[in-house]
Amino acid sequence: MNSIQTSHVLLIENERVLLVKHEDGAGHLTGSYGIPGGRKDDVESFKQAAIRELTEETGFFVDDKDLKEYDGNEYTADIKRKSGETKRYTMKVFYAVKFAGEIKSSEETTPEWVKINELNQYKLLTNVEKAVKDAVNKL
Numbered sequence: 692m693n694s695i696q697t698s699h700v701l702l703i704e705n706e707r708v709l710l711v712k713h714e715d716g717a718g719h720l721t722g723s724y725g726i727p728g729g730r731k732d733d734v735e736s737f738k739q740a741a742i743r744e745l746t747e748e749t750g751f752f753v754d755d756k757d758l759k760e761y762d763g764n765e766y767t768a769d770i771k772r773k774s775g776e777t778k779r780y781t782m783k784v785f786y787a788v789k790f791a792g793e794i795k796s797s798e799e800t801t802p803e804w805v806k807i808n809e810l811n812q813y814k815l816l817t818n819v820e821k822a823v824k825d826a827v828n829k830l
Contacts, residue, residue, distance in 0.1 A: 692768060698740035699728025700753060701786045701826050706807055708823050710815075711744055711748050711800035718772050718799075725804065725816040726784060726823070727751075737783045745787075749802040750795035758785040761800040761829040768817035784822045 702709040715720040727748045727763035767781045
C-alpha cells in the first residue's frame with residue numbers, strides 16, 4: 692500500500708495543544724481529532740504544505756523560519772476513512788515556535804485547544820498523542 696504524504700503543525704501554548712475536530716465535510720471520521728495539516732501537493736515542500744494547511748484549517752499562520760523539526764517527527768499509520776476505506780498515511784510533524792492569527796473553523800474542521808494531559812479523553816487519529824508527547828519531550 693502506497694503511503695499518502697501529509698504535513699502537520701503543532702501549536703503548543705500553556706500546556707495545551709491545538710487540534711482540529713473533523714466535521715461532516717472531512718474525509719476522516721466525524722468527531723475524530725487530528726493535528727492541523729493535510730496532504731502535501733507535489734510542488735510543495737513539507738514546510739509549505741504545513742503552513743498552508745494550518746491556515747486553511749485553523750486561521751493561524753506561521754513563518755517558515757518558525758517551523759522546527761524534532762527527532763522522530765515522521766509517523767506512519769493505516770487510518771480508516773469515512774468512506775470505509777483504509778489508507779496509509781505518513782505524516783511529517785513540525786512544531787511552531789511562534790504563530791499569529793485568529794482561530795477560525797473551516798468546512799471540514801473545528802480547531803480546539805486541548806490540555807495535553809487530557810489527550811486520552813479525546814477520539815484521536817492514530818499517532819496524534821504520540822506526536823504531541825514526542826514534541827513536548829524533545830523541545
